[in-house]
Amino acid sequence: MTQLDLTEDTAEKTPKLGRKRDHTRDVDILDAALEVLAETGYDGMTIDMVASRAKAGKGTVYRRWASKGELVIEAVACMKKGDFDLSRLPNTGTLRGDFIAMIKPRSMEEADKKLKIMAGLASMLSRDPELADAANAAIVEPRVSMDRILLRRAIDRGEISADCDIETISHLTASMVAYRTLIQRKVIDREFLVSLIDNVLLPAVGLARATHPLM
Amino acid sequence: MTQLDLTEDTAEKTPKLGRKRDHTRDVDILDAALEVLAETGYDGMTIDMVASRAKAGKGTVYRRWASKGELVIEAVACMKKGDFDLSRLPNTGTLRGDFIAMIKPRSMEEADKKLKIMAGLASMLSRDPELADAANAAIVEPRVSMDRILLRRAIDRGEISADCDIETISHLTASMVAYRTLIQRKVIDREFLVSLIDNVLLPAVGLARATHPLM
DNA sequence: TATATACGATACTATTGAGTTCCGGATCTA
C-alpha cells in the first residue's frame, strides 16, 4: 500500500502466464451475499458467512472487492438481471385486468425475496446514499416503472383521465407492499393485493370501486 | 448470577438508608438513546454514546437496563408520550379540511424525527418482533389511528360512502410518507402532502379530485 | 453528622468481525 507501485493499481491485471481468474466465482459470491443479506441484514452479515456460503475462501472475496460495502453495493446493483423485461408486461385491455395479471406466484415470491433484502439494507439507506440509490434502482424502481407504464397506457386508450397523478400513483403499490412487509410485518397475499387494486388504486384514478370479486 | 441470591432478584430494591435512585437520569438516558438511535441507527449506536450524551456513566445505564436491546425497546415504547391526544384532532366539517389541517410544521418536524428513528430501527424489525411491535405502536399506529378517525367521521356525516375500505386507506398516508423518506429519501413538504391528499386519498374515497389548490 | 448508596469516570475483559497473509494444491496457458 505504501510501497512504490509502478504497476497499474486500479486497472484489471491481465497476466500472460498462469491460471486465469474464474469469473464463475464472482456470481457465486454475489448470490451468496444477497442470500446472507436477506437473512441477517447488512450489519449481521459477515464476509465469512458469504465466503463459506459460496464455498469460497475469504481471500477470494477480497481479491475482487476492496471492502464489505463495495461487495454489497455490487451485489445489489447486479440484482436487476432477469426481471423487468417490458416485453411480457400484461396487456389485457383494461387497467384492472393488467394489474390483476401482475399478481403471479412467481413474481410475488421474487418480490418477497427482494423485500427481505431491502429490509436488511434499511438501516444503511440513510447512511450510504450510493447504496440507497443502488437499492432503489434494483428493487423498487423496476416495479414502479411497470405500474407507470400500465397507467400511461390506460390514459392513452382513454380509460382514465389524463389529469391523474400518475407519478404518485405509480408508487402506490410499491409503497403499500413495502409498508405492510417491513413495518406491519404482515404477509402479502393475493387477497391483499386485489383489495388494494379495487379499493384504493382504481378508485384513485377515477374508476368506480368493484364489488370485491376475487377474480 | 450463579451464586445463591436470597434477595429479590427482579423486584425493585427499596433501600432503607442512603441515597435514592435519581429518576431524572432515566428520562435523560432514554432521550439520549432516541437521539443516538435517530443519528446512527441501532447497530451503530453504542452504550458509550448514549451515556456520554446523557452525561451519565456506563454503569448508570446498566444499573437500569440489562442490555442494549432492553434499553432501546423501553426508549421506543416510552416515546408516545405527548402526541396522540385525540382531543385536539381537527374537526373542520370536511374530510379535505381535516386532512389539510393535520399538516402543521410542528407535527411534520416531529414526524421527521420519528421517521429517522424508524429508519435506524429498520434492520432490527425483522429480527426482533418485540421491538417491531413497540416501534409500530409508538411511531406509526398513532398517526394511522388519527386518519382512521377522520375517515370514520366522514362516513358518519355522510360525506363519503360507507363501503370505503377505511382499514387500508387509513394506512395510506403513513405508508407513502415512510416510503418517500426511507426508500426514496426525498423530503416531505407541504406540497407533497397536499398533492397526496388531493390526488390519491380523496379520489380513493370517491371525492372528486380538486384542481390543486395549495390551500 | 454518620452511613449507605447512587453517581460519573475510567480501566478492564471477552468477543466479534474486518481485512491480511500464508500455505499446499489445483488449473490454465505457453
Place this chain on the structure above:
DNA sequence: TAGATCCGGAACTCAATAGTATCGTATATA
C-alpha cells in the same frame, strides 16, 4: 510439461464494543 497464478482454507492482526468492576465523590436519609 513447466511455471505463473488462482483457488479454498486457516491462522493471524487490529480495532471496536458489550458488559463488568472499581474508585473517589456527591447526596439524601436517619
